[in-house]
Amino acid sequence: MKNLGKLSETEMEIMEVIWKSAAPVTVAQLLNIFDNKDWKTSTVSTILKRLIEKGFLAKSMHGKVNFYEPTLTWSEYKKYENQTFLRRLYNGKIKNFIATLVEDDDLSQDDIEELKEWFHRKDGER
Incomplete structure (x- = not known):
């Protein structure tokens, strides 16, 4: 782009x-x-x-x-x-961004679970 x-x-x-x-x-x-x-x-x-x-x-x-x-x-x-x-x-790296959110306590446990479910669904779509 x-x-x-x-x-x-x-x-x-x-x-x-x-x-x-x-x-x-x-x-x-x-x-x-x-x-x-x-x-x-x-x-x-x-x-x-x-x-x-x-x-x-x-x-x-x-x-x-x-x-x-x-x-x-x-x-x-x-x-x-x-x-x-x-x-x-x-x-x-998106991993570095997410790591910062986790380390700074910007992601709640609910957020983490929601992301896990989202990744699991996305992985199943492949």
Whole structure:
């Protein structure tokens, strides 16, 4: 997967809306969705431009209107973020992450049992 830029909180908000949309979106549609934010057209346009530069969006023009659509799905983004997180903090190993949760008492016995059952089910699906 390509190397994506980091999303700010506002960029993530906009991407969540775009990911949920079934079709490419326009600045006007986003302004309507985020009408409680009191954003200007230039604000949304700047955010969308940054999202294109970071590799999250593609822009196409139909008539005089720009349409924006994601370059990856929500699922692909989650996978990318998980891999980045694990590489950066846990040497790329999920075991190291889980070990930290166990050692820091962040997993209850119920959590551990639930994970065991989940792994057992997943192993049975193979």
